[in-house]
Amino acid sequence: MAGLYIHIPFCASRCVYCGFFSTTQLDLSQRYVDALCKEMQCRQSQQIISTIYLGGGTPSQLSSQQLKQLFSYIYKVYRVDPLAEVTMECNPDDVTQQFIESLSELPVNRVSMGVQTFNNDRLRFLRRRHNADQIAPSVELLRRAGVSNISIDLMYGFPQQTLSEWLLDINKALSLDVEHLSAYALQYEEGTALYRMLEKGEVNEIDEELERQMYFELIDRLASAGYEHYEISNFARIGCRSRHNSSYWNQTPYIGLGAAAHSYDGFKRQWNVSSLSEYLEGIESGLQHVDFEELDESTRYNDLVMTALRTCDGLSLQLLTPQQRQYCLSMSQKYLSNGWLKLVDNHLILTREGLFVSDMIMAELMKV
Structure with a gap:
């Protein structure tokens, strides 16, 4: 799908x-x-x-x-x-x-x-x-x-x-x-x-x-x-x-069509040029202007943190490697302690207070 x-x-x-x-x-x-x-x-x-x-x-x-x-x-x-x-x-x-x-x-x-x-x-x-x-x-x-x-x-x-x-x-x-x-x-x-x-x-x-x-x-x-x-x-x-x-x-693949549209297949991201004239000229000439990013392990981890934590279901720790899980839990400790994160059925979930500062929490859990 x-x-x-x-x-x-x-x-x-x-x-x-x-x-x-x-x-x-x-x-x-x-x-x-x-x-x-x-x-x-x-x-x-x-x-x-x-x-x-x-x-x-x-x-x-x-x-x-x-x-x-x-x-x-x-x-x-x-x-x-x-x-x-x-x-x-x-x-x-x-x-x-x-x-x-x-x-x-x-x-x-x-x-x-x-x-x-x-x-x-x-x-x-x-x-x-x-x-x-x-x-x-x-x-x-x-x-x-x-x-x-x-x-x-x-x-x-x-x-x-x-x-x-x-x-x-x-x-x-x-x-x-x-x-x-x-x-x-x-x-x-x-x-x-x-x-x-x-x-x-x-x-x-x-x-x-x-x-x-x-x-x-x-x-x-x-x-x-x-x-x-x-x-x-x-x-x-x-x-x-x-x-x-x-x-x-949920990390489902998607195809993006049109100027500036992004696509994702689970292994790489690609995006069309953010210019109407360049997009049109590229498509019409058969030389489409597209950029790619191959996703390494750290990038996939960061993507998962940034997307899954946005949802009420939270981030499933079972989707992480043992090393990623250890890192994520380590970086989460202060937010688990202050009540901005909770751990439920092996899922890290933002609490009500954590939702308002979600960008800061997600940035801290990501790998630089």
């Missing part, structure tokens, strides 16, 4: 926080779709594809015909499990009646929508195209179209955001009664417009203790509403975990 990820980099406008590879060159979308189809043919696999994920960027910026072309090639080139989870990202303002009609002709059975916040001032700050009034109607349109598995993304930790404002966003998200919810603290990634605003002193990062309170309120309120907290930033109704994203955390 393997996952298939297809990167659609096109956006009508750039959000201030986005560190993913994206472009507003929408006039190149057909050329890009043609290149994706050609890359599929060059990268055929005998593995059964159990999940498909169209991410971005904004996949919903593609036309109905372009989406049909993509899926036609996917099912022609790859052996797709009839019960595959097929996810497509979209923006609330793209969920029109026309979009719904095109969706009904595609094998998409899961939609991930970038809501981010229900506060219009903050949506404008992020340079999102939609407004808060469009969110609930978009979910309703998807429901009427038969989409029974909907995920939404939320953000918290905005400059000057209060705890009560964040709780209002959580309550509005819960009122949508979606199957899955992802929530991320606002990040100031180097190279983004938001980072430049921070450098200029135009915005300030939120207080760490307030961000901690926001995270714990999120955990508690979603748990009370029946959501399973199965990964640091992800919550799902029972049986509705993201199978595709879980494959990343």
Whole structure:
């Protein structure tokens, strides 16, 4: 089994926080779709594809015909499990009646929508195209179209955001009664417009203790509403975990197509060039621009720590060599002592307090 990820980099406008590879060159979308189809043919696999994920960027910026072309090639080139989870990202303002009609002709059975916040001032700050009034109607349109598995993304930790404002966003998200919810603290990634605003002193990062309170309120309120907290930033109704994203955390192989897309086969990683022009020229000329990394024992150990510890199941010590197990337990002792890690059935698992400082803990357990 393997996952298939297809990167659609096109956006009508750039959000201030986005560190993913994206472009507003929408006039190149057909050329890009043609290149994706050609890359599929060059990268055929005998593995059964159990999940498909169209991410971005904004996949919903593609036309109905372009989406049909993509899926036609996917099912022609790859052996797709009839019960595959097929996810497509979209923006609330793209969920029109026309979009719904095109969706009904595609094998998409899961939609991930970038809501981010229900506060219009903050949506404008992020340079999102939609407004808060469009969110609930978009979910309703998807429901009427038969989409029974909907995920939404939320953000918290905005400059000057209060705890009560964040709780209002959580309550509005819960009122949508979606199957899955992802929530991320606002990040100031180097190279983004938001980072430049921070450098200029135009915005300030939120207080760490307030961000901690926001995270714990999120955990508690979603748990009370029946959501399973199965990964640091992800919550799902029972049986509705993201199978595709879980494959990343469980070391399942995946194929990445498109500019900047990454692939993993258990032994090496490869990634396409993060340039639209270079990607297109490479595919069209038959000289694809790809970089590789062969995974040695230390790298595989670090990958396992970084992915498995993110989940509620934790890191199975049985997956480690005796030397790795000894090293991992040695480096874990202070976090087991202070209650940020726990050892359950030979699994190292982050506790509630440990989840908030997970990056620091994982970095300490890795081998340099």
